[in-house]
Amino acid sequence: ACPNPLAVPAASKAPFFLGSATAAYQVEGAAAEGGRGPSIWDTFSHLPGKTHEGDTGDRADDFYHRWANDIALMRSLGLRNFRLSLSWTRLFPNGTVGDLNPEGVAFYDGLFDALRAACIEPWVTLYHWDLPQALQDEYGGWVDERIVEDFAAYAQAAFDLFGDRVKYWFTLNEPETFCPLGYETGTFAPGRCSDRTRCLEGNSSTEPHLCAYHAVLAHAAAVSAFRQGFCRSCGQACSLEACSLECAGESVPGGQIGMTNAIGWAAPYTGSAEDVAAAERQQSFTGAWFLDPLYRGDWPAERKAVYGDLLPSFTPEQRRFILDNPQDFIALQHYTGNYVYQNATNPPLLLSSTTKSSDGYQLPQADSPWLFVFPKALRSLLGWLHRRYGAPIIITENGVSAPGEASKPVLEVLCDQFRLSYFQQYISNATAAKRDDGVDLRGYFAWSLLDNFEWADGYSKRFGITYVDFDSLARYYKASAMWLSSWFGMGAVTSAAGA
Ligand code: PNW
Numbered sequence: 001a002c003p004n005p006l007a008v009p010a011a012s013k014a015p016f017f018l019g020s021a022t023a024a025y026q027v028e029g030a031a032a033e034g035g036r037g038p039s040i041w042d043t044f045s046h047l048p049g050k051t052h053e054g055d056t057g058d059r060a061d062d063f064y065h066r067w068a069n070d071i072a073l074m075r076s077l078g079l080r081n082f083r084l085s086l087s088w089t090r091l092f093p094n095g096t097v098g099d100l101n102p103e104g105v106a107f108y109d110g111l112f113d114a115l116r117a118a119c120i121e122p123w124v125t126l127y128h129w130d131l132p133q134a135l136q137d138e139y140g141g142w143v144d145e146r147i148v149e150d151f152a153a154y155a156q157a158a159f160d161l162f163g164d165r166v167k168y169w170f171t172l173n174e175p176e177t178f179c180p181l182g183y184e185t186g187t188f189a190p191g192r193c194s195d196r197t198r199c200l201e202g203n204s205s206t207e208p209h210l211c212a213y214h215a216v217l218a219h220a221a222a223v224s225a226f227r228q229g230f231c232r233s234c235g236q237a238c239s240l241e242a243c244s245l246e247c248a249g250e251s252v253p254g255g256q257i258g259m260t261n262a263i264g265w266a267a268p269y270t271g272s273a274e275d276v277a278a279a280e281r282q283q284s285f286t287g288a289w290f291l292d293p294l295y296r297g298d299w300p301a302e303r304k305a306v307y308g309d310l311l312p313s314f315t316p317e318q319r320r321f322i323l324d325n326p327q328d329f330i331a332l333q334h335y336t337g338n339y340v341y342q343n344a345t346n347p348p349l350l351l352s353s354t355t356k357s358s359d360g361y362q363l364p365q366a367d368s369p370w371l372f373v374f375p376k377a378l379r380s381l382l383g384w385l386h387r388r389y390g391a392p393i394i395i396t397e398n399g400v401s402a403p404g405e406a407s408k409p410v411l412e413v414l415c416d417q418f419r420l421s422y423f424q425q426y427i428s429n430a431t432a433a434k435r436d437d438g439v440d441l442r443g444y445f446a447w448s449l450l451d452n453f454e455w456a457d458g459y460s461k462r463f464g465i466t467y468v469d470f471d472s473l474a475r476y477y478k479a480s481a482m483w484l485s486s487w488f489g490m491g492a493v494t495s496a497a498g499a
Pocket residue numbers: 023026173174177262333335370397447454463
């Protein structure tokens with residue numbers, strides 16, 4: 001029998017979940033197999049010039065056929081928690097729940113059964129950016145209110161299909177990434193922006209905001225469906241502590257659910273009051289974008305000040321619905337930070353950022369242009385989230401692309417000192433936040449288990465703790481995986497010791 005982390009007596013400290021993560025379109029491949037329907041990322045990646053060298057997720061890591069091997073890999077690393085996403089169009093090829101694909105169900109059934117048999121807890125993201133193309137074609141996807149109902153129906157179906165084996169769920173992965181990149185800059189699927197010469201035409205001034213608005217409502221609708229389906233037997237509102245613990249052993253297991261949010265850290269460029277205020281404004285503008293609606297029922301003031309009437313406002317009924325369906329934890333995806341100061345031209349919200357501190361320290365750059373190594377930022381961010389929302393936090397992604405990995409010989413890539421050192425520094429800041437700052441940190445997932453399809457960057461950026469040879473599809477441990485593996489196993493020790 002597997003040790004059940006939920007069976008920890010209420011009096012002892014909560015377990016700490018350690019694991020690693022992937023997402024369906026980035027690893028599964030088998031895009032046209034098993035009855036899977038097309039998603040917006042299939043369409044987008046096949047358009048000329050949208051991804052690095054025209055890379056697509058057609059084959060990716062071929063996880064669809066190699067998952068048994070990958071479970072063995074996870075076992076060998078002592079991994080106890082694995083975050084993955086469902087491919088919506090593998091289950092429902094045209095996006096609507098009337099049309100269930102039995103082969104898709106069989107695939108995830110086999111996977112979840114095998115994970116449970118291996119004592120690896122699945123943490124499942126419902127939506128990691130692969131919207132059914134049919135819903136994009138029919139009404140424009142996230143810009144239309146119909147997505148709220150379609151997403152909730154899909155979520156409900158997934159809870160019904162897999163809720164007996166999956167306790168931990170995520171609704172949407174990083175709307176703060178997929179809305180602006182998909183509907184404003186056009187660099188991610190569905191590739192909409194206002195500049196016809198660069199993108200599929202869209203109205204960039206309203207579409208990203210409509211996307212964000214519907215993302216909040218869709219999340220709340222999915223949480224509502226989740227509460228009705230789960231925890232039936234305990235007859236009480238779910239919370240991270242109460243429901244799961246009390247429902248353990250009942251026929252309907254308690255579950256937990258939340259949205260994942262990508263949140264960086266804005267550090268003041270100097271200690272001046274002006275820069276400190278500028279950094280705080282920037283932090284709320286980006287970091288509270290979705291968490292303020294979820295925990296407080298409205299967009300952060302800093303966004304309203306910038307966008308005014310462009311921001312759709314929540315009706316009183318919507319606000320109540322959102323607040324009546326709270327999530328169980330903040331699922332934080334954190335990679336980077338920067339320094340912020342007030343722009344010289346000085347309208348109060350116009351800020352500038354830099355990666356060099358006022359005393360000249362340059363943050364080391366990863367392989368991805370947006371990613372700078374700023375480990376202390378994680379500790380600051382965790383404290384900020386804790387003070388602002390007071391909610392439990394799980395770090396559901398943290399990781400790095402190491403410079404030059406795309407072109408180095410494999411043996412050098414395996415010796416990934418840059419990534420290993422990144423993890424060591426970030427993890428030590430996370431544990432300091434938990435131990436010394438009173439942050440209610442419940443878990444940590446390294447991104448990613450495998451090198452994979454890094455969206456518009458295709459296979460040119462490697463975030464894996466495991467190297468994937470994209471010709472042979474063989475997997476090899478990187479040094480960072482070996483180091484993390486000694487820590488992954490400690491999840492058990494930590495909870496047993498109540499530390
Ligand atoms: C996340 N940024 O995306 C995604 O959830 C993963 O699928 C992805 O592979 C991973 O991070 C690495 O990129 C992000 O620009 C994309 O700050 C961009 C940013 C952050 C996260």
